[in-house]
Amino acid sequence: MERNWDDLRLFLAVAREQSLSAAGKLLRLDPATLGRRMARLEKSLQTGLFVKSPQGYALTDAGVQLLARAEAAEQAMRIASAGVAAPSDRLSxxxxxxxxxxxxxxxxxxxxxxxxxxxxxxxxxxxxxxxxxxxxxxxxxxxxxxxxxxxxxxxxxxxxDYHLHLAASESYLAAHSAIASVDDLAAHRLVGYIPDMIFDRELDYLAELGVSRVPLASNSVSVQVQMIRQGGGVGVVHDFCLPAAPGIRLILEDAVSLTRxxxxxxxxxxxxxxxxxxxxxxxxxxxxxxxxxxxxxx
Incomplete structure (x- = not known):
């Protein structure tokens, strides 16, 4: 049973990653060794599980059937490992x-x-x-x-829920014109997400303000916060980031207040x-x- 589950565990990784190299990284196993294990599994089952191509490993019909069974076995193992420990027991x-x-x-x-x-x-x-x-x-x-x-x-x-507001560094605000309304943002440099890399519409903050150009952009919140800290411009920040970002000040708090x-x-x-x-x-x-x-x- 242990050997069978180990084969299924490796098969699951290859089926999900569709690549020996990617699955090997996940499993910390050499791709060549992983390939031999998959070949051995196919031989033992007397059927092909993958269609191999330069693009990767795609499942055959038999592979799709085995995937469903392997995932069921995986879930059974998860439930078994969870056990029936009392709520007071520590997690491991x-x-x-x-x-x-x-x-x-x-x-x-x-x-x-x-x-x-x-x-x-x-x-x-x-x-x-x-x-x-x-x-x-x-x-x-x-x-x-x-x-x-x-x-x-x-x-x-x-x-x-969490909250977000417009913010800028003290140094930026001291060196640029005052921001008394949302309209004043047109005269300022904006920091935000790379428009075509916004993976969730809930993150498209600046679109709500009618902003179409973002001179300083990143797909990372952390990078955006550092851009703002360094005086790069004005951007929307999570309120929970501010304790870790000294020197940043909220602006237009009443006019621009987002909840996510x-x-x-x-x-x-x-x-x-x-x-x-x-x-x-x-x-x-x-x-x-x-x-x-x-x-x-x-």
Whole structure:
């Protein structure tokens, strides 16, 4: 059984990544070795599982059938490993969490540090990327998003609201004309997202202000905050970023005040996994508390 599950585990990675090299990186296994393991699995099953091409590994009909069975086995293993531990028991093992980089940089370090302090045998991996995570391919055990997905077999829970305002550095404001209204922004340099790399409409803040040109742009919240800190211009910032960004001042607070939300997203198959459910509860409570604490300082 152990050997069979190990073969399925490797097969899942190749099927999801559609590449020996990408799956090898994920598994920390040499691609050539992984290729031999897949060939051995196909031989043992007496059927081809992949169509190999320069573009990667695509599943055959037999591969699609095995994928469904392998994912069912994976879920059974997750449930078994979760066990029936009492809620007071500490968490252990590894949990990978995907999050947009603003949340990952300014909130999750504090939240996750507290969780692992209380659960010293737990390993938390934060994958900070400005995009949507594919939980069906198991890129992460769960993810935080800025909108609630409506497709896929997902569990979606609203965690908390957060707030954003226009801001600029003290040095920029001292060197440029006063900003008394939204119309005054036309005379100022704007900092924001790269327009064609906005992966969620909830992040298109400047469009709401009628801004069409962004002279200083990045797909990263952290980079935008640093641009503003360095006197690059005026931009929309998360209020929870400000305690970590001295020298930035909010402007036009009454005229421009945005509210967005964080959602915790999990795969539907994990709803009976007690371990992941307990971690989700800790994470949600920690995020709510950290957003409240950080915003109270602004």
């Amino acid at each position: 093992g590894q949990i990978r969490l995907g999050a947009p980089d603003g949340c990952a940089n300014f909130l999750l370090p504090q939240v996750c540090a507290r969780i692992v302090t209380d659960n010293p045998d737990l390993d938390i991996q934060i994958v900070a990327l400005p995009r949507v995570f594919n939980l069906s391919r198991r890129e992460a055990d769960m993810a935080i998003g800025v909108s609630a997905p409506t497709a896929g077999r997902l569990l979606v829970q609203k965690v908390t 939300s964080f959602y915790l997203i999990r795969h539907m198959d994990d709803q009976r996994n007690l371990r992941l459910t307990r971690f989700a509860e800790m994470l949600s409570a920690g995020l709510r508390a950290e957003v409240g604490r950080a915003e109270a300082k602004t």
